[in-house]
C-alpha cells in the first residue's frame with residue numbers, strides 16, 4: 483500500500499492511498515479511520531486502510547495535491563556517512579558505529595514543494611536517501627525484531643548547507659541540516675510488505691536531469707534493523723518517526739569542481755519501488 487497525505491479543498495491535510503484509480507480519500511471512505519497517516523500507524527489501522535482503499539465504495543480524489551506522507555513526525559533522525567564511498571569522498575573515517583544527527587519537523591516538505599535556498603548559505607547540497615518510517619512505539623528493540631517496528635519506506639533528500647554543517651563551532655551538523663525545507667520526503671509511504679528487500683534498492687539522484695548519484699542500498703554500512711535497534715537503546719521510537727539512512731557517493735561538495743544547488747534547479751531522487759521525489763529550488 484502506498485500511503486499519502488494530500489490537501490483537500492479547505493487546505494486540510496488528509497490521509498490517502500495511491501491506487502491505480504487515483505488517490506483514495508481514506509477518511510471520506512471509512513470514517514472510523516484516523517485523520518492522519520501518523521494516526522493510522524499509531525492506531526494499528528493499516529489493514530483497515532487497505533480494505534477501505536480496495537472497497538467499491540472508495541472515494542477517489544480527482545486532482546489531489548500531495549504533501550509529505552508524514553508531514554508532522556515527532557522525530558527526524560539521520561544517519562551520516564553510512565555508505566563507504568560517501569565517507570571516503572567526504573574525507574571522513576568510515577564509522578565503526580552509526581553517526582547520528584537530526585533535523586526538526588519544520589524542515590519537512592513534500593513532493594513538488596519548493597526547497598528554499600537560504601540567502602545565508604552558498605553551499606546547499608543534495609543527498610539521496612532511503613527513509614525508514616517507524617510504525618509502532620519501541621524502546622531497546624532487539625536487532626532481530628527491529629524490522630517489525632518499521633511500517634515502510636519513503637524517498638528523502640537530506641538537503642545540507644555545507645558551510646553551516648562543517649564550518650561552525652562545536653562539531654554539530656544540526657544547523658546545516660535543518661533549514662526550513664531541508665527534509666523533502668515522499669511521494670508515498672510504501673508499506674514494508676511491498677518492499678521485501680529494502681537493502682537491495684537502486685537509488686539515484688538527478689539535478690536538472692543529470693544523474694549525480696547512482697547506487698544501491700546494498701552499500702549501506704549499518705543496515706536498517708541495526709540502526710533501529712541502535713537508536714532505540716537511547717530513546718523511544720514513535721509511530722511516524724523518520725530515519726534518513728544515509729547517502730551514497732556523488733554529493734555536490736565532494737565533486738571537483740563542487741556542485742551546489744541554486745534557485746531554479748530541480749532535484750529528483752528516485753528509489754526502486756518507492757517512486758520519484760521531485761523538488762525545485764527557489
Ligand code: ZN
Pocket residue numbers: 560561562609611640726728729
Ligand atoms: Zn544524509
